[in-house]
Amino acid sequence: MDTVHPILVAYDGSPDAELALRWAGEEARATGTGLRVMVVDDVVTSPWGLAVAHHGEEVLAGAGAALTDVMPEAVLETRVGHVMEELLNASESASMVVVGSRGHGRTEDLLIGSVSQHLARHATCPVAVVRPAHTAGSRRIVVGIDGSKTSSEALEYACRRAERTGESVTAIHAWHEHVPSTDVWSSEPRVVDSMPHRQVLLAESVAGVRTDHPDVVLEQEAVPVAPVRCLADASRNASLLVVGSHGLGFFGGLLLGSVSQGVLHRAECPVVVVR
Structure with missing residues (x-):
């Protein structure tokens, strides 16, 4: 055992x-x-x-x-x-x-x-x-998602806790939307719309957890804002922020190695770093 x-x-x-x-x-x-x-x-x-x-x-x-x-x-x-x-x-x-x-x-x-x-x-x-929660009495756990194994484990941790405490869970996939370059022939800026791809990534990350934890109120948000800023802002109305120790890296979206470190400085509620 x-x-x-x-x-x-x-x-x-x-x-x-x-x-x-x-x-x-x-x-x-x-x-x-x-x-x-x-x-x-x-x-x-x-x-x-x-x-x-x-x-x-x-x-x-x-x-x-x-x-x-x-x-x-x-x-x-x-x-x-x-x-x-x-x-x-x-x-x-x-x-x-x-x-x-x-x-x-x-x-x-x-x-x-x-x-x-x-x-x-x-x-x-x-x-x-x-640390003290900015919003006393909040009942919302925020989780940073980037499709990596550790972010999946962070979401699983949050849902297990929510089953026990009755808190809700909000899964957030945030990314820095880079300014598109300009087409040298037409002088028109190229439009890069990554939102559909990001929404699919988030939905796939959450799908299995919804099945495993049907009683948990689980919401999802895809936000084109730098991850540390987005998660720190979300923590103002959270009881807990959960992130993975490492993510997929720059091209995966979250740089969760640096994101986890960043939110430790800037979060306004307790933080759990999962590995």
Whole structure:
């Protein structure tokens, strides 16, 4: 029988980490998955050698208090080492890694911005980056679609979640419409209408999922707008944005490697990067 790995939360006591902790706790409880909370005492390299800021036990105590009414049976632990190395190693035995969009760190705010970017690129499991939703109470999951395998997996993840939560799902295929070149003989601009092709791609991407998840309210939109901008705009009225870690590339439409990174910066709701 396959082992169900727990959800892993990177926790540092910051407000965004508190949000991530609660989001992960609710996700774990709803799915019957274990929860593992990790605090890393980060090793800092200085001119005088390695130094460690020992604060893990204190921070972990705060995590335990926060989980009392969410998931008191969670496993809490501290590690000493480099944050990224420890989290990536731990991700190998996790079903998902959850982090806040920003946290505490060596400078004024740990760029869990940079931690989330690195995790999204290199973790071996899905990564959730939690921030407050712009529209409180929204019940709409937005999914970026480009016809790639990972975007199909992103849509499947969204629909499984929607079956559980009752949220609706909006599948969006966005692309940058390039300005057509000019015909040198007639001086008339060439017209490139890619909308029919894009609508077919989206319909084919969604068809199988509709059959597998008939109870999910699933809408689809093909939008000729740069993908990061389109998905970031859509996230303003979403409860969750889901994208694949990598897409088909420039000629496939979404550059989801760069799109996933872009929406991590610009989204206005929690983001899940699926692989």
